[in-house]
Amino acid sequence: EDQVTQSPEALRLQEGESSSLNCSYTVSGLRGLFWYRQDPGKGPEFLFTLYSAGEEKEKERLKATLTKKESFLHITAPKPEDSATYLCAVQAHSGGGADGLTFGKGTHLIIQP
Amino acid sequence: KAGVTQTPRYLIKTRGQQVTLSCSPISGHRSVSWYQQTPGQGLQFLFEYFSETQRNKGNFPGRFSGRQFSNSRSEMNVSTLELGDSALYLCASSLEGAVAFFGQGTRLTVV
Numbered sequence: 141e142d143q144v145t146q147s148p149e150a151l152r153l154q155e156g157e158s159s160s161l162n163c164s165y166t167v168s169g170l171r172g173l174f175w176y177r178q179d180p181g182k183g184p185e186f187l188f189t190l191y192s193a194g195e196e197k198e199k200e201r202l203k204a205t206l207t208k209k210e211s212f213l214h215i216t217a218p219k220p221e222d223s224a225t226y227l228c229a230v231q232a233h234s235g236g237g238a239d240g241l242t243f244g245k246g247t248h249l250i251i252q253p
Numbered sequence: 254k255a256g257v258t259q260t261p262r263y264l265i266k267t268r269g270q271q272v273t274l275s276c277s278p279i280s281g282h283r284s285v286s287w288y289q290q291t292p293g294q295g296l297q298f299l300f301e302y303f304s305e306t307q308r309n310k311g312n313f314p315g316r317f318s319g320r321q322f323s324n325s326r327s328e329m330n331v332s333t334l335e336l337g338d339s340a341l342y343l344c345a346s347s348l349e350g351a352v353a354f355f356g357q358g359t360r361l362t363v364v
Contacts, residue, residue, distance in 0.1 A: 167277035174352070183257075183343050184296075214272065240286055240298030240309055241353060 142167045146228050153218060153224035153251050160214040163228030173211050174241065175204050176227040184227055187213075206246045218251045225249070255357035257346050262276065265362045274359045278325050278346030283328040285327040286353060288318060290341040300318055301350065331361075339363045 145164045153159055165173065172191050176184035188197045190206035197204050201222065203214040213226055225248045229241040258277040266272050278285050287299040298311035302321035319329040325346075331338055339362050345353035 166324075181360075183265075183328055184346075186354060193326045229296075233356055239309055240288075240301055242298070243288075245294035245295045 142230055142242040144228055144230055144242055144244035146247050148247060149232055149245065150248040151250070153215075153249070155219060155251055155253050156217045158214070158216045158218070159222055160215070161226055161228075161249070163211040163213070164209060165228070165230045166209075167230045167234040171231045171233045173206055174229045174231070175213055176229065178225045178227055178246070182243075187226075195222070213247070218249075220233070220251045220253050221237055223251045236237050242253070257343075257344055257354055259344050259356040259359050261359060262357065263362075264281050265363055265364060266334050268334055268336060271330060272334060272361060273328055274332045274344075274361075275332045275344055276327045276329075276344030276346075276356060278327070278355060282346035282348055282354075283325050284347045284349055285321055285325065286345045286347075286355075287327070287329050288343040288345065289313070289344055291339075291356070296320075296343070299329065334363045336363050 143166045147162045172189050174189050175187040178184045188204040193208045195206050201216050205212045222251045225246040227246045231241050259277045264364045270360045284299040284303045288296050300319050301309040305321045316332045321327045341358045341360050343355050343358045347353045
C-alpha cells in the first residue's frame with residue numbers, strides 16, 4: 141500500500157526565515173510526486189511535479205527536490221503570503237491508467253511578519 | 254481558461270438522505286477524479302473516470318458512486334448519508350497521466 145508521511149505537521153516561521161518541509165513516501169513504482177498548496181476553504185493548488193530521483197524544480201521562493209525515499213520543499217526567505225498547508229502526494233504506475241493520488245496529511249505553515 | 258468548477262459549494266443534508274455533487278472539468282481534460290477531505294483522514298481518493306468509464310477506485314463503501322458524461326462532466330452520488338460523510342469533496346481533472354488540477358470543492362455537512 142502506498143504511503144506518504146509529511147513532517148512537521150505544523151511550522152511557524154518568522155518572515156525571511158528559511159526552512160524545509162519533508163515528505164517521506166513508499167510506493168510500488170513511482171509515476172510522479174506532486175506538491176500542492178492549499179489555502180483554507182479552497183481546493184489544492186498545483187506547485188510542482190517530480191518524476192525521478194535527483195530532479196529539482198523551482199518557483200519563486202520554493203524549491204522541490206526528490207530522492208528515492210523522500211522529497212523536500214525548501215522555502216527561502218518566506219513572506220506572510222506563503223502561509224498555507226502544503227500537501228505532498230504520490231502517484232503509482234497502474235496497468236489501467238493512472239492510480240489516484242495518495243496524499244500526506246500536510247504541513248501547516250505560518251509565516252509571521 | 255476556466256478552471257475546474259464544482260457545484261454546489263455548500264450543502265447540508267440529513268442522515269439517511271442521498272446527495273449528488275457535480276464537477277465540470279477544464280476544457281479538453283477527459284480524466285476526472287474525486288477525493289474526500291476530512292481533518293482526521295486528510296485527502297483520500299474516491300474514484301477516477303476517463304471517457305465515461307471508471308478506471309480506478311479507492312477504498313470507500315458502495316454508497317459512494319459516480320459517473321461521467323460524454324462531455325467529461327462528472328457527478329458523484331452518496332446514498333444513505335452518515336454523519337461521518339461530512340467532508341470537503343474535491344474534484345480534479347487532468348489530461349491523461351498528467352497533473353491533476355482541483356476545483357474549490359463542495360462542503361457537505363450531514364446533520
